[in-house]
Amino acid sequence: MRVGTLQYTAASLMALFVWLLWGDFCFTVMEYVNNSIVPLLLRQLEAPDWSLPVILVTIPSVINFVLNPIISTFSDRFRSRWGRRIPFLLFSAPFISVTLVMMAYFHEIAAWLHGLFGVWGGWTLLGMSVFVAGAIKATFKVFDMFVNTTFWYLFNDVVPQAFMARFMGMFRVVGSVAAMGYNFFFYEHALTHMKWIYMGAAIIYGGGFTLMCLFVKEGEYPPPPPRPTHTGGFLARMSVGVKAYVGQCLSHRLYVFYFLTGAFMIMANSIAVFNLYLHLSLGITLKQLAVINTGIQFMLITLNYPAGALADRFHPMRIWLIMLVALLLVVPLNFVWMFGAFPADAMFNLSLFGHTWALHTNLTIVVLLMAIDLPITLLLSAVGMPLMMRLLPRQEFGQFCSFNALTGAVMNILGSLSVAWFMTLMRDFFPDAVWGKDFCYRMIPAWRMPFLAITMVCLWMLYREWKRQGGEKNYGPPGYPQE
Helix, strand or coil: CEECCEECCHHHHHHHHHHHHHHHHHHHHHHHHHHHHHHHHHHHCCCCCCHHHHHHHHHHHHHHHHHHHHHHHHHHHCCCCCCCCHHHHHHHHHHHHHHHHHHHCHHHHHHHHHHHHHHHHCCCHHHHHHHHHHHHHHHHHHHHHHHHHHHHHHHHHHCCHHHHHHHHHHHHHHHHHHHHHHHHHCHHHCCCCHHHHHHHHHHHHHHHHHHHHHHCCCCCCCCCCCCCCCCCCHHHHHHHHHHHHHHHHCCCHHHHHHHHHHHHHHHHHHHHHHHHHHHHHCCCCHHHHHHHHHHHHHHHHHHHHHHHHHHHHCCHHHHHHHHHHHHHHHHHHHHHHHCCCCCCCCEEEEEECCEEEEEEHHHHHHHHHHHHHHHHHHHHHHHHHHHHHHHCCHHHHHHHHHHHHHHHHHHHHHHHHHHHHHHHHHHHHCCHHHHCCCHHHHHHHHHHHHHHHHHHHHHHHHHHHHHHCCHHHHCCCCCCCCC
């Protein structure tokens, strides 16, 4: 059980897993709280439809596009007595906690700024509140980038490859436990007790994640390869560096197809920011959504580790291919919302074994659709990271991951702006006065289907190229020595 210069006994490997999983718990609490409350806050403020994808996706994706390659390539080359990933995690922890505290006092900050600049700048309190939410979210994302890059690279540096998928299975189990606890106890109170929820997340992350960083040890790394020397000014050197960066990441068709597969999957899923609004428009309450989310997380706890073991036993490439075909068959079921009135208060009676239950029609359909979708989504997420680690070269894993994130950021920007336009168009095409309030959100699958079909084509090309490069038994990253 070795990873580079690190050597583990069974006990030390277990200790490593415990600390990494504790870090995951703190990380999930931080991410889940912020990502779940901001959409509810924007809806409470009656912000326009375009603001949701712009604040939640476009601005964070621009930050991702700019910072991810810088942080990732710098961390690949960084050397210190603490390692090459841990220093980035330690640096960002206090700043992330501060931004969570700022969100806790969001209303006070917005009211204070409105008092200072509202009359002078012509701002309404609503406009200032939406601006402050976006500004704090953007500040949070800047420091969150240090974690959302190097934390994942850390696993590849310290976890033995033979245990990676099982570790990722446990990693997702812990994340599901944190998410389930939040959904069960706090989600329905997200707006009424927002301040205390954010303050709790800030304390858990600031203290707990820092503790993980102090107890996880990285090994020693060989010196980074020397940077090529270039003549000319800053722009000339930058141009050469960018060309070398892009040239390496796109040096083979296999890498190109891999990045395209992920990019179009992101485009297909960019419409998901409106799922919450769809459910609320169907008359489903936050309390009911909290129960549904809790049930989903419970199922993930049960199934995540077996899914990781399955990915270790059967190559992630094959699982990804099969599950994407299944997703293409399942998504059209969501067109059910286009048929029938489906009023928010519709009920039906279910008679079974001599008993009759009165069930909420829309809630029942949502639960059934999620139950069908859950195993597919679970397996796709279970094999995503192991597939990346098996396909991309370990020597420059951070660089390739950063390029993957960079292409994802571009598609997130395009996707978020496009779905904002798409949903505005659908609202005009299905006006509330004729079709009922927020009927436009029922067109979500019409966006997903064509992009999932393109994703399927790219994945099939990737699969064929993977087979040419040796497949399951003899694959090695093209252009790099066999590991």
